Amino acid sequence: DTIGGLVAMRLDEIPPEGATTEFSGLRFTVEDADERRIKTVKVEVTR
Numbered sequence: 803d804t805i806g807g808l809v810a811m812r813l814d815e816i817p818p819e820g821a822t823t824e825f826s827g828l829r830f831t832v833e834d835a836d837e838r839r840i841k842t843v844k845v846e847v848t849r
Contacts, residue, residue: 805830807842816840824848 806833810816811824816839822831827849834842 805843805845809840809843 819832819835820823829846829848831844833844
């Protein structure tokens with residue numbers, strides 16, 4: 803239900819800062835996270 807949740811689901815983990823994934827023409831980069839949750843995600847259009 804959240805962008806952080808989408809990123810975690812796509813990567814099968816709570817990813818470290820700097821981790822990226824692409825989905826539906828968008829690139830998601832984890833900018834701030836701890837061992838329990840993603841706090842900030844940068845979203846860029848890749849098309």
